Structures are given as structure tokens and as C-alpha cells.
Amino acid sequence: MKNPQTAQWQAMSRDHHLAPFSDYQQLSDVGPRIIVKGDGVYVWDSEGNKILDGMAGLWCAAIGYGRHELAEAASKQMKELPFYNTFFMTAHPPVLELAKVIAEIAPKGLNHVFFTGSGSEGNDTMLRLVRHYWATKGQPDKQAIIGRINGYHGSTVAGAALGGMAGMHAQGGTLPGIVHIPQPYWFGEGGDMSPDEFGIWAAEQLEAKILEVGVDKVAAFIAEPIQGAGGVIVPPKTYWPKVREILAKYDILFVADEVICGFGRTGEWFGSDYYGNSPDLMTIAKGLTSGYVPMGGLVVSDKVFEVISQAGDFNHGFTYSGHPVAAAVALENIRILREEKIIERVREETGPYLQERLATLADHPLVGEVRGVGMLGAIELVKDKASRKRYEGQGAGMICRGHCFNNGLVMRAVGDTMIIAPPLVISKAEIDELVSKARLCLDLTLEQLHSQA
Numbered sequence: 001m002k003n004p005q006t007a008q009w010q011a012m013s014r015d016h017h018l019a020p021f022s023d024y025q026q027l028s029d030v031g032p033r034i035i036v037k038g039d040g041v042y043v044w045d046s047e048g049n050k051i052l053d054g055m056a057g058l059w060c061a062a063i064g065y066g067r068h069e070l071a072e073a074a075s076k077q078m079k080e081l082p083f084y085n086t087f088f089m090t091a092h093p094p095v096l097e098l099a100k101v102i103a104e105i106a107p108k109g110l111n112h113v114f115f116t117g118s119g120s121e122g123n124d125t126m127l128r129l130v131r132h133y134w135a136t137k138g139q140p141d142k143q144a145i146i147g148r149i150n151g152y153h154g155s156t157v158a159g160a161a162l163g164g165m166a167g168m169h170a171q172g173g174t175l176p177g178i179v180h181i182p183q184p185y186w187f188g189e190g191g192d193m194s195p196d197e198f199g200i201w202a203a204e205q206l207e208a209k210i211l212e213v214g215v216d217k218v219a220a221f222i223a224e225p226i227q228g229a230g231g232v233i234v235p236p237k238t239y240w241p242k243v244r245e246i247l248a249k250y251d252i253l254f255v256a257d258e259v260i261c262g263f264g265r266t267g268e269w270f271g272s273d274y275y276g277n278s279p280d281l282m283t284i285a286k287g288l289t290s291g292y293v294p295m296g297g298l299v300v301s302d303k304v305f306e307v308i309s310q311a312g313d314f315n316h317g318f319t320y321s322g323h324p325v326a327a328a329v330a331l332e333n334i335r336i337l338r339e340e341k342i343i344e345r346v347r348e349e350t351g352p353y354l355q356e357r358l359a360t361l362a363d364h365p366l367v368g369e370v371r372g373v374g375m376l377g378a379i380e381l382v383k384d385k386a387s388r389k390r391y392e393g394q395g396a397g398m399i400c401r402g403h404c405f406n407n408g409l410v411m412r413a414v415g416d417t418m419i420i421a422p423p424l425v426i427s428k429a430e431i432d433e434l435v436s437k438a439r440l441c442l443d444l445t446l447e448q449l450h451s452q453a
Helices: 004-016 024-030 068-080 093-105 119-136 157-162 195-213 239-250 271-275 302-308 324-339 342-363 396-406 428-452
Strands: 035-039 042-045 050-053 110-116 144-148 178-181 218-223 253-257 281-284 296-301 367-373 376-381 412-414 417-420
Touching: 004 024, 050 428, 068 324, 093 110, 093 296, 093 324, 110 119, 110 302, 119 157, 119 218, 119 253, 119 281, 119 296, 119 302, 144 195, 178 195, 195 218, 195 239, 218 239, 239 253, 296 302, 324 342, 342 367, 342 376, 342 428, 376 396, 376 428, 396 412, 396 417, 396 428, 417 428
Parallel strands: 144 178, 144 218, 218 253, 253 281
Antiparallel strands: 035 042, 042 050, 110 296, 281 296, 367 376, 376 417, 412 417
16 A cells, blocks of 8 residues: 555544445455545545546536535535524525425426435435325325335335345335335346337336235335436336326326436436426435535425325424535535536437447447446446346456456446446546446456456
């Protein structure tokens, strides 16, 4: 190590810090990489290595690192009103202005916002509010929520239960009344069906589950427009139209989890805009503040609000619901997204360019499929392209992730699927750099897999 502080920080990690989604023995043995600085689409570690952040932190650094405007917005608000709650018939200007701005950019009919500290808390809020909605309508038995296998909706107990990650369910992440249907993952699970056929089949599993549970018992269906943590799963084009048809047929509430897709990642303000969906509720976080401070929320439709507004107290909330500093940062972040036309640039210029450049990786012998939308992308690693067979048990994804990190690129592994979600402000030259580094790491991964055979 070049920097003696690196070892000191790693010792602090080993002795005191419990990191999320980590094998603590492995982390103790190896030590975390210490990130000390960020600027634009790059971060630097404590050893001085410059790394292109192909994951925008955790899908969230939409306008990139080092935007002083957000720091100044936070500083100004901290000096004026660093904190006040929104309980007990009180409010403050930043939270009210932010609620109005979100209503302006949200899909039509979504005009009310309950603020939280994270997307996980937003989905907890959704669970309670949906059940409260149906009880208020005189249908208290409508409690069941349908999610998708391999969907991700956060790490609180409710978030983990709503999501379909088996590893999370095995560690206390289940709740009664939450059920799951197959995901629309054609490459991994489509078998001999065409993508269009598989999209219809996957959507029909929603109707089958509604009928299995009972129409009088199902409260809502929750889904990400594009599954993020599950592996950037872009559904076949037949999927969402059929889902909309089924939800309308049975009068089931639709919850769009926009924590990853929201605030421009698809080239539209929200993934629901991209697919033409009209959610009844929408969870948000991440890109709301570009990750500079924690904030999330639940955006509620007029249809739902008109019912719950007649039901007395909604006995739910968090100390930091609508925190004034977070709200001030979110307002400035949205101002930048709007005034610099960042989302329009993703839609018209850099998003198509990223997809075009990523597609060039499809000729690599290790790559079975490349897919993506806007600033989202996935690269499937396979042993055999024709059969879509994997390198079973060899950890191809983790091998590739290691090579990426060692060659100046953050690319995440979901099993043997490599995924990216760079900051929305990435330039064409930086996209070229990302793809060039990705190809190098694919070469190194294939070489290592062959040497292990």
C-alpha cells in the first residue's frame, strides 16, 4: 500500500463497521477499498486509483459527483432551519415546494407525496397505506400484495418481503400476505419461447396469482419498470401492456417502484413514462437527491388520496419525513436536471450512444446478450451462446467484477450478469472509456475461466 492511512481505515472497518450485504469474514480478510473523493463520473480510492463509476454509486449519483450547488443548498438550509419535523400540523417551505415540484414531473394524476428517508421506507409506507386504503373503502380483507421473484424493494422487513430475493427471505425478510410471481427475464428463464411469447406468459402469471389468492384478497401489485438489482431485466415489449390490462380488469392497485428508474435513468422522468404505465402509487429515492443526502418518498395518486383523506389520521411517519436539508438538496438537484436538460440529453443523445456502444460487446465469446435502456445496461456472461449455458459454479460474474475494479471501472455482478448504471451526465468519450474497459475485463475474465478449467 502506498498510503498508510488505507490500512488504518481497513482496521477500523474490521474492528467496528458492519457493512451492508457483506460477508464479514471475507471483508475482514481482504479489507474494503476506501473511496475518498468523487468528481463527475469518477471516484478515487485512498491509494490514488481513479475509477470510472459505472454504477453511479448505487444507481443514485444522477448528476455526478462534486456538484457544489447541492453542497451550497444544504449549507444554506442548515444555517436557516437545519431540522424540523412535519408531524402535528406543521411544515416548512422546502418540503412543500418539493412536493409541488414532484407533482409537476410525476405521471399524470400523481399529485401527493409522503416523504421518507429511503426507498425501503417508501415501500414500508406503501404497504401500510394500501391496506389502509382498502380498509377505508370497506374492504379490509384486501391485504395481499403481489411482487415478483427476484424483484428488489429494499432491505427493511417489509421491503425485503415485498421483494423476491430468496437470500433476504431466508434471513428474516418475510411477512404474511405477500406473494410472488415469476419475473419477465427472457434470457434467463424464457426457454424456447420467443421474447414476445414469454412477455405474455409472464404477465399472465399475475392474473393466475390474483385468481389463486382471490380477487377480494389482493390489494396491489408492486413492480419495478425495469428490475435493477435483479440484473437490469428489461421486460419484453408485450409485458407491460398485458399487465395493465389485467390490473384494470380486476381493479388492483399498481405500485411502480421507481427508486432506480426514476429521475431520468430511462431517458424519461420515470420508468412509468417510458412504458406508458399509470401507477396508483410510486416509490422514489436515489436520483431524487442524486444520493447527496438520504431521501425517499411515496407519490400517491388523486384516486388513493381522495379515499385516505376522508379517514382521519394516517398513523405512520418518520422523524426525518421531509427533512428540510434533504428537501433543499432535492429541489436543487431537480432544478439542475431540468435546466441543464440532462434527461433530454440521455433520451436523445447519450442513452442511445451508450446502448449502441454496449451492443458492440455482443461479439465477445463470453457474452450471451447485451440489453439496456437509457443509462441502464446488462451483459450476460455465458459459456455457450446458443444454449445460454453458464459457467456453472465458477463465479464468472465475481471474477469479472474483480477485474473491473482492478482496471479502473465499477461494474456490478448479479450472478453472472454484469450491470451498469452510470451517472446521467456521462459524456460520449467517457462512454467509450467505459466500454473499452469493459471489453478488457471480459477478455481477462475469459482468460481466467479458461485457466481454471
